[in-house]
Amino acid sequence: MKFSRIKKYRKKHSLLSALLIRNPVLVMGLDLPFVIAGAVSLKNAAAMSIQMLMIHMVTMLAGMLTCRALPYWLRVLVNTCVSTGMMMAARALVVPLFPGVTNSLGMYLYLMAVNGMTVLLSSSIDKRAKLWPVITGALGNVAGFSLVAFLIALLREYMGSGTIWGVAVPVPLKLDGLLIPFFGFILTGFLLAGARFLNKRLLAFVMLEAARKDTRYTRIVVDSVETLEHFTPPAPAKDTTKKPREEP
Amino acid sequence: MSLMIEARPAPHIRHQENTRTVMLDAVLVLLIVYAMTYFYHGPRALVLGAWSVAVSVATDILCTLIAFKRPNIRDFSAVVTGMLLPLMMPASIPYSVVAAAAVVAVAVAKHPFGGVGHNVFNPAATGFCFAAICFGSALFEYPEPLPADKLPVFLGDAQVLLGVSPAFTLELGGVPKFGLVDMALGSFPGPMGATNILVVLACLLYLVFRNTVRWEMPVAFFATVSLFAYCFPRADVSRLESVALELMSGMLLFGGVFLLGDPVTTPKRDLSKVAFGVASGVVVMLFRRFGNLEEGMPFAVLLMNATVWGFDMLGEHVYSVIRRRRSEVFKDQKVQKKA
Amino acid sequence: MAMFTKGIILEQHKEPAFSKAIVRFVNPQTESLGTGISPLEDPMRAEAGEIIEIAKAARIVDERDGKMLYRKLLRAQGRAVAVIADAVDDEPYLSSKITPMLRCQEAAIGGLRLCMRVAGTNNCLVMVYRMTGDLETQIPKSIGGVRVVRLWGGYPAESHASKIKVGPGRKLTVSAGALIHLYRAVTEQRRQSTAFITVAGDCIANPMNLEVSLGITVMQVLERCGMAAEPTHVVCGGPMTGIAIMNAEKTLITYTTRAVLAFRENKRDAHYSCIGCGRCEQACPVGLNPMYIHRFVQNSYYRNLLPFDAHLCTGCGTCSYVCPSKLWVSVSVQKARQYALDHFVDPDGEVDELDD
Numbered sequence: 001m002k003f004s005r006i007k008k009y010r011k012k013h014s015l016l017s018a019l020l021i022r023n024p025v026l027v028m029g030l031d032l033p034f035v036i037a038g039a040v041s042l043k044n045a046a047a048m049s050i051q052m053l054m055i056h057m058v059t060m061l062a063g064m065l066t067c068r069a070l071p072y073w074l075r076v077l078v079n080t081c082v083s084t085g086m087m088m089a090a091r092a093l094v095v096p097l098f099p100g101v102t103n104s105l106g107m108y109l110y111l112m113a114v115n116g117m118t119v120l121l122s123s124s125i126d127k128r129a130k131l132w133p134v135i136t137g138a139l140g141n142v143a144g145f146s147l148v149a150f151l152i153a154l155l156r157e158y159m160g161s162g163t164i165w166g167v168a169v170p171v172p173l174k175l176d177g178l179l180i181p182f183f184g185f186i187l188t189g190f191l192l193a194g195a196r197f198l199n200k201r202l203l204a205f206v207m208l209e210a211a212r213k214d215t216r217y218t219r220i221v222v223d224s225v226e227t228l229e230h231f232t233p234p235a236p237a238k239d240t241t242k243k244p245r246e247e248p
Numbered sequence: 249m250s251l252m253i254e255a256r257p258a259p260h261i262r263h264q265e266n267t268r269t270v271m272l273d274a275v276l277v278l279l280i281v282y283a284m285t286y287f288y289h290g291p292r293a294l295v296l297g298a299w300s301v302a303v304s305v306a307t308d309i310l311c312t313l314i315a316f317k318r319p320n321i322r323d324f325s326a327v328v329t330g331m332l333l334p335l336m337m338p339a340s341i342p343y344s345v346v347a348a349a350a351v352v353a354v355a356v357a358k359h360p361f362g363g364v365g366h367n368v369f370n371p372a373a374t375g376f377c378f379a380a381i382c383f384g385s386a387l388f389e390y391p392e393p394l395p396a397d398k399l400p401v402f403l404g405d406a407q408v409l410l411g412v413s414p415a416f417t418l419e420l421g422g423v424p425k426f427g428l429v430d431m432a433l434g435s436f437p438g439p440m441g442a443t444n445i446l447v448v449l450a451c452l453l454y455l456v457f458r459n460t461v462r463w464e465m466p467v468a469f470f471a472t473v474s475l476f477a478y479c480f481p482r483a484d485v486s487r488l489e490s491v492a493l494e495l496m497s498g499m500l501l502f503g504g505v506f507l508l509g510d511p512v513t514t515p516k517r518d519l520s521k522v523a524f525g526v527a528s529g530v531v532v533m534l535f536r537r538f539g540n541l542e543e544g545m546p547f548a549v550l551l552m553n554a555t556v557w558g559f560d561m562l563g564e565h566v567y568s569v570i571r572r573r574r575s576e577v578f579k580d581q582k583v584q585k586k587a
Numbered sequence: 588m589a590m591f592t593k594g595i596i597l598e599q600h601k602e603p604a605f606s607k608a609i610v611r612f613v614n615p616q617t618e619s620l621g622t623g624i625s626p627l628e629d630p631m632r633a634e635a636g637e638i639i640e641i642a643k644a645a646r647i648v649d650e651r652d653g654k655m656l657y658r659k660l661l662r663a664q665g666r667a668v669a670v671i672a673d674a675v676d677d678e679p680y681l682s683s684k685i686t687p688m689l690r691c692q693e694a695a696i697g698g699l700r701l702c703m704r705v706a707g708t709n710n711c712l713v714m715v716y717r718m719t720g721d722l723e724t725q726i727p728k729s730i731g732g733v734r735v736v737r738l739w740g741g742y743p744a745e746s747h748a749s750k751i752k753v754g755p756g757r758k759l760t761v762s763a764g765a766l767i768h769l770y771r772a773v774t775e776q777r778r779q780s781t782a783f784i785t786v787a788g789d790c791i792a793n794p795m796n797l798e799v800s801l802g803i804t805v806m807q808v809l810e811r812c813g814m815a816a817e818p819t820h821v822v823c824g825g826p827m828t829g830i831a832i833m834n835a836e837k838t839l840i841t842y843t844t845r846a847v848l849a850f851r852e853n854k855r856d857a858h859y860s861c862i863g864c865g866r867c868e869q870a871c872p873v874g875l876n877p878m879y880i881h882r883f884v885q886n887s888y889y890r891n892l893l894p895f896d897a898h899l900c901t902g903c904g905t906c907s908y909v910c911p912s913k914l915w916v917s918v919s920v921q922k923a924r925q926y927a928l929d930h931f932v933d934p935d936g937e938v939d940e941l942d943d
Contacts, residue, residue, distance in 0.1 A: 172344075173344050173348060174382075175348055175378075175382045176381060176382045176383075176384075177352075177378045177379075177381040177382040178382075180381060186356050186360070189360060190360075250834075250835070250836060251806075251817070251818060251821065251835050252817070252819075253818060253819065253820050253821050253831070253832070253833065253835065254819060254820055254831070254833070255820070255831045255832070255833045256820060256831050257831075257915055257917070257918050258822075258824075258826075258827060258828050258829060258830070258831075258904050258907075258917065259826060259827040259828070259904035259907050259908050259917065260820065260822050260826045260827075260829065260831060260848070260850060261597075261679060261826040261827070261850075261908070262907075262908055262910075262913060263908055263909050263910075263911075265909075265911050266859075266911050266912070266913065267859050267862055267911045267912050269911070270862065270864060270911050320859065322859075323859075325862070363860070364860060364862055365860055365861045365862040365863040366860075366861070366863065459866070459869075460864075462865075462869070511862075511863055511864045511865050512862065512863035512864075513863075516863075516865035516868045516876065516878060516879075517868065517876065560876075560879070561894070564876060564879075564894045564895060565894050567874055567876075568894045568895070568896055570874070571873065571874050571875075571896050571899060572896065572899075575899055
């Protein structure tokens with residue numbers, strides 16, 4: 001089996017892996033409250049995404065610096081100060097863009113300063129990490145969060161309020177109950193189950209491909225996993241990032 | 249000659265009751281309640297019931313297939329859920345509401361938590377609560393019960409006169425205008441199945457006799473509710489009348505029999521059942537007093553369903569003390585282990 | 588409530604085997620084996636030591652618990668306050684203790700009196716399980732002058748045995764078959780070479796009680812009684828606690844085989860899972876909670892089983908019997924019991940979390 005294929009698939013800091021395989025919300029379980037309680041309309045999701053982009057990117061960059069120089073507890077404090085500052089800057093940007101977001105997001109607008117993804121990931125950057133992988137990894141995480149937030153917000157706004165981006169559209173049945181946090185939990189749970197299902201299929205396909213490329217074991221392995229034959233392959237991810245140095 | 253025999257563990261004889269008979273008991277009892285609602289509200293009640301059952305069963309089969317399991321046709325738990333849902337709603341409810349409630353009941357409250365026998369929350373109560381949150385006051389406006397052909401099966405543009413139930417009146421502190429006999433017989437506006445007080449009581453007796461519902465739960469629950477109503481009447485009536493009014497208005501009796509009598513979502517130990525009944529009675533009466541919806545029963549049921557594990561473990565610890573003390577006392581007359 | 592109504596009521600199915608005479612199906616070669624002890628002058632006035640020697644030479648085994656009779660007599664010599672003849676057949680289909688008691692009354696009561704001489708007491712009684720039902724023969728109030736005590740209640744009857752008041756102190760309990768063999772050994776110098784069994788079940792053409800030689804195969808017994816249909820499983824022992832055997836031609840009748848039952852069961856679609864009805868918890872005579880124990884064992888969640896007291900399980904099988912989904916609850920509880928005995932109960936019998 002060509003293990004390099006599987007290693008490539010499991011690469012941590014690839015941009016596209018954060019969308020499905022290492023999605024911060026669905027696979028790592030970070031930042032759930034924002035998706036559950038905050039993502040009730042597309043405008044909310046957009047506001048949260050913009051905020052997250054600004055806060056997360058800048059804090060990760062700051063984290064790169066603090067991780068090299070400071071001990072853990074001081075790292076966390078400094079990163080939190082940076083993220084709070086960025087949150088205030090983001091708020092100043094977002095509130096004029098989406099009027100009414102303060103009411104609908106409520107405290108989650110301000111809680112974004114200490115969201116789990118930023119706090120966790122910015123304080124555990126490896127000392128020898130390079131700049132570009134960190135940036136792409138952070139972008140990927142923000143993209144994963146935004147994807148989930150937009151998906152759930154679309155469903156909840158369409159079926160729950162009967163609008164899309166604030167514009168009323170005809171809906172077969174308007175269920176207000178989808179807007180309460182309990183249903184946020186349920187919908188996130190369903191999406192999580194779907195993500196697990198897809199991940200398993202994807203991994204099975206990648207392993208099959210890796211087995212196929214290694215001609216020594218092709219016949220045995222392909223015969224034993226022939227049930228995976230009918231899965232359509234996803235588009236191959238073009239990895240243009242430089243390989244980070246292997247950690248011991 | 250050699251026999252084709254197989255080995256299996258003991259015991260080798262079984263009780264003749266199986267899952268189907270257990271579920272069929274509940275279905276039979278609900279059919280009787282539906283017969284009474286047909287008498288009061290006409291054929292629309294039956295069509296609502298059939299539609300709800302169809303949607304529930306379809307969702308159940310779909311969810312079972314998604315989980316790559318084989319659908320079990322003899323499993324009537326989805327049928328019971330489907331039959332329970334319209335009985336808690338007014339007879340003039342649109343079909344889409346019932347469908348949404350049924351889908352949520354099966355696909356959200358039953359399968360994600362483990363499926364048949366393992367669900368934590370009562371599916372019928374969840375469906376009703378979801379509909380109550382979505383459609384709010386439309387769920388609490390009831391048509392007059394008789395004559396039976398007043399409600400057409402498909403409402404369309406028909407005008408239906410809707411009234412409020414005695415539960416609403418009680419919530420405001422007023423006295424409902426129906427006499428007690430009228431209320432006992434069921435000729436007052438209210439949830440479709442919950443108005444037939446006498447029929448529901450008869451169903452309770454049957455279920456207790458058939459051992460589907462154990463007697464400790466309804467007795468503890470109704471005793472607590474009666475005590476609460478006796479001590480704190482909501483309207484300006486005598487205390488006994490207050491007890492009767494509280495018991496007969498809204499979904500209290502119906503919920504106490506069918507929602508709290510569901511063996512899956514309530515504790516199993518008899519001691520835990522008594523404690524659970526008392527706690528549920530207190531919570532329901534508090535919901536009725538201080539809640540902003542006129543009917544707090546399904547919400548209270550959901551709240552208590554979340555605490556079932558605690559009650560069971562409490563009962564287990566109490567019983568553990570009793571069991572160990574018994575086994576010490578009878579050590580010299582120890583039960584003979586089977587050879 | 589589970590603590591106060593112990594056990595469940597089972598349909599007994601004891602007829603027609605109960606009212607027929609006992610049929611002998613013996614091997615003539617083994618039947619004539621003797622004890623090797625010279626005959627006594629007055630067997631009914633033998634000394635305690637002599638009786639014990641005869642019991643040892645005759646190799647009598649008490650079918651109730653599989654212990655050698657002479658050991659039981661040794662322990663009870665001069666110390667027991669009462670002798671109880673065990674003729675309790677609480678499981679359905681079985682009548683292999685009560686029928687010999689009724690049909691061979693002289694031998695059984697004679698054996699009982701011999702045991703009383705060993706124990707040194709005059710207090711004796713016969714214990715039977717009396718569930719009114721389809722019995723055509725009436726059980727008398729006294730057998731040979733010894734009063735008959737009836738155990739009323741559900742299965743398992745052992746949980747009601749503590750209701751018998753014979754006074755404090757050690758009691759000697761011997762089953763009816765062992766009493767008969769003891770009498771025969773003392774009066775006729777015969778070794779125990781037979782056992783009393785019931786052959787019944789819906790596949791047996793002539794259900795009856797047999798006295799069979801030890802070592803006869805189950806297949807021969809089934810052919811002696813005739814099979815009305817092809818069985819799907821053959822059980823050695825009672826229907827609630829017996830063992831389903833795999834090869835009828837190689838399984839032999841032993842001292843403690845109380846019955847051979849042949850059943851035919853239709854294969855039904857067993858795709859049911861636990862529906863959470865709680866009937867097993869209601870039915871358990873000890874007061875355990877088999878539903879949760881089953882779930883825990885299915886998920887291999889053994890560590891949290893401490894408050895469930897699985898080590899107190901008696902193995903009666905009632906929980907599996909009442910389960911509407913036909914689950915093997917009793918098997919899981921036995922597994923939990925084994926785990927609890929290994930990990931939770933220390934040698935003094937105290938229950939506590941042991942340090943692993």
